[in-house]
Amino acid sequence: MTKVEAVIQNSKLDAVKTALQEIGVEGMTVLEVRGHGRQKGHTEVYRGREYSVDLIPKTKIEMVLADALVDKAVHAILGAARTGKIGDGKVFLSRIDEAIRIRNDERGEGAL
Amino acid sequence: MSKREKLIAAGVTAVLILMFAQAVFAQTGGISPSPATDTAARLAKLEQQAADAKSSADNAWMLTSAALVLLMTGPGLALFYSGLVRKKNVLGTMMQSFALMAVITVLWGLFSYSLAFGSGNPFIGYLHNVFLRGVGASPDPDYAATIPAQTFMVYQLMFAIITPGLIAGAFAERMKFSAMLVFMVLWSIIVYNPMAHMVWGKGGLLNASLGGRFPTLDFAGGTVVHVTSGVSALVCALYLGKRLGYPKQPMMPHSVVLSFIGACLLWVGWFGFNAGSALGAGSLATSAFVATHFAAAAAAVGWAAAEWIRVGKPSVLGGISGSVAGLVAITPAAGFVKPMPALLIGLVAGAFCYWMVAKVKAQFGYDDSLDAFGVHGAGGTLGALLTGVFAVSAVNPIFKDAQGNGLASGLIEGNPHQLLNQFVGVATAWALAIVGTLLILKLVDATIGLRVSEEEEVQGLDLSQHGEEGYYWETPA
Numbered sequence: 061m062t063k064v065e066a067v068i069q070n071s072k073l074d075a076v077k078t079a080l081q082e083i084g085v086e087g088m089t090v091l092e093v094r095g096h097g098r099q100k101g102h103t104e105v106y107r108g109r110e111y112s113v114d115l116i117p118k119t120k121i122e123m124v125l126a127d128a129l130v131d132k133a134v135h136a137i138l139g140a141a142r143t144g145k146i147g148d149g150k151v152f153l154s155r156i157d158e159a160i161r162i163r164n165d166e167r168g169e170g171a172l
Numbered sequence: 173m174s175k176r177e178k179l180i181a182a183g184v185t186a187v188l189i190l191m192f193a194q195a196v197f198a199q200t201g202g203i204s205p206s207p208a209t210d211t212a213a214r215l216a217k218l219e220q221q222a223a224d225a226k227s228s229a230d231n232a233w234m235l236t237s238a239a240l241v242l243l244m245t246g247p248g249l250a251l252f253y254s255g256l257v258r259k260k261n262v263l264g265t266m267m268q269s270f271a272l273m274a275v276i277t278v279l280w281g282l283f284s285y286s287l288a289f290g291s292g293n294p295f296i297g298y299l300h301n302v303f304l305r306g307v308g309a310s311p312d313p314d315y316a317a318t319i320p321a322q323t324f325m326v327y328q329l330m331f332a333i334i335t336p337g338l339i340a341g342a343f344a345e346r347m348k349f350s351a352m353l354v355f356m357v358l359w360s361i362i363v364y365n366p367m368a369h370m371v372w373g374k375g376g377l378l379n380a381s382l383g384g385r386f387p388t389l390d391f392a393g394g395t396v397v398h399v400t401s402g403v404s405a406l407v408c409a410l411y412l413g414k415r416l417g418y419p420k421q422p423m424m425p426h427s428v429v430l431s432f433i434g435a436c437l438l439w440v441g442w443f444g445f446n447a448g449s450a451l452g453a454g455s456l457a458t459s460a461f462v463a464t465h466f467a468a469a470a471a472a473v474g475w476a477a478a479e480w481i482r483v484g485k486p487s488v489l490g491g492i493s494g495s496v497a498g499l500v501a502i503t504p505a506a507g508f509v510k511p512m513p514a515l516l517i518g519l520v521a522g523a524f525c526y527w528m529v530a531k532v533k534a535q536f537g538y539d540d541s542l543d544a545f546g547v548h549g550a551g552g553t554l555g556a557l558l559t560g561v562f563a564v565s566a567v568n569p570i571f572k573d574a575q576g577n578g579l580a581s582g583l584i585e586g587n588p589h590q591l592l593n594q595f596v597g598v599a600t601a602w603a604l605a606i607v608g609t610l611l612i613l614k615l616v617d618a619t620i621g622l623r624v625s626e627e628e629e630v631q632g633l634d635l636s637q638h639g640e641e642g643y644y645w646e647t648p649a
Contacts, residue, residue, distance in 0.1 A: 104424065105483050105485070105487065106424055106425055106487070106489055107490070107493060107529050107530060107543060108482075108483070108526070108529060108530020108531065109530075111422045111424050
């Protein structure tokens with residue numbers, strides 16, 4: 061099992077979600093997050109005072125997938141989320157030891 | 173017909189004639205024994221009806237105005253200010269406005285109305301009207317001859333509520349709620365009531381129409397409301413010190429949306445504030461209404477334009493702050509100036525207050541958190557002085573000679589002396605605000621303390637002072 065975490069532009073959520081559903085991903089957790097990579101923030105001015113805002117709103121998708129699905133899912137995300145400009149986001153993969161379904165104690169890939 | 177029958181017929185006829193004549197006589201006697209008295213009585217009745225009709229019309233507008241001025245505090249000012257603070261202080265800031273709606277009302281009924289508007293010496297009213305004694309349905313002709321004294325009383329109460337509320341912008345996010353209550357109660361008694369008495373009260377030192385020594389033109393409270401609150405705000409900001417982390421830590425407004433709604437409500441409510449200060453529904457109210465609206469609009473343009481030129485973008489917060497600055501500046505002038513001078517006053521006020529807030533505040537480094545001084549103190553002072561320039565007797569013949577002929581009002585009409593009187597009025601307001609506020613701050617600081625603890629400040633006023641949160645998303649299902 062692999063955990064896929066993708067940080068993407070807010071505006072790309074729908075495209076990425078659709079692409080993932082098309083290749084058979086059945087579940088995901090979506091979070092509204094703020095952060096920054098190499099993309100610079102912006103400045104906001106309130107009554108003449110400047111504030112630099114370096115934490116930019118992004119969308120983070122988290123899902124744990126059966127290993128057979130991982131490559132296809134990563135391709136789907138890259139295809140749907142890419143604009144080619146700085147600030148498109150990143151995808152992280154990590155191994156997952158165990159998954160347990162709370163309802164019936166099912167374990168492993170069957171629980172996903 | 174027999175002789176007897178003829179006699180009876182004649183008798184009946186005579187009786188009928190007599191009865192008819194009596195009836196006619198009685199009728200004519202009832203209508204008019206004397207035509208002259210009758211006309212006088214009818215005229216008197218008509219005059220009474222006309223006076224009643226005018227009184228009803230004026231009273232309708234004045235009650236509406238009173239409600240509009242209350243709308244300025246809650247929700248107007250409460251939303252305007254609470255949008256500008258961080259979200260952990262949203263409720264604490266709203267509560268500062270709302271608490272005054274309750275507390276000042278109580279004081280006003282008990283004794284404050286008497287201190288401000290009762291007859292007294294040039295500086296303060298005496299206690300003739302405590303517990304609203306003698307303030308009933310009959311008008312007080314010294315103030316407003318066509319509306320019940322009680323209407324005048326409740327209208328003025330709304331001003332007494334919002335004025336201390338404006339100061340709260342200077343000590344936002346760091347004052348204890350208990351200290352704020354004590355401060356506001358004392359401030360209302362020591363600064364507001366005397367100032368209102370001096371400018372508007374019978375025999376007040378600065379009263380322009382009721383025998384003041386230095387007749388200051390202040391239509392709706394440029395000195396009484398905005399200079400006193402704005403200058404007191406500066407004293408508060410300096411005395412309390414900066415918020416933790418200011419100015420290094422970012423302290424952006426948490427919701428310009430709330431502030432936007434609040435500022436637009438202030439604009440609407442201000443028609444009650446300024447046009448209501450005509451104390452009637454006549455053409456003076458129209459004149460003040462128009463001047464108010466024009467100044468607000470021009471000031472929004474002035475501030476936004478200044479910002480556009482300097483920063484490159486016209487902000488929403490800039491636009492609404494500008495309109496408030498214009499409303500502040502036109503407050504003393506509203507019932508004295510024509511529409512074009514009102515436009516000019518607004519335009520200047522918008523640019524001037526932007527400069528005060530964006531440039532001067534940064535230069536001196538004081539933490540007037542929500543710019544109560546930069547907008548109300550600076551805009552109020554500017555407006556009060558410009559009133560002495562642009563006031564004309566064509567709008568409001570306030571100064572009259574012994575024969576009752578109108579005299580020149582302001583500088584442009586050839587009365588440069590009025591500018592001096594305006595200076596006296598403004599200087600009095602500054603002096604009273606500085607001395608009174610400093611005294612109260614020292615007293616409250618020495619007894620219960622002014623500021624929340626560092627931990628409480630970090631936690632926010634909502635939780636530390638009220639045990640609530642404004643935005644609690646994770647509500648259990």
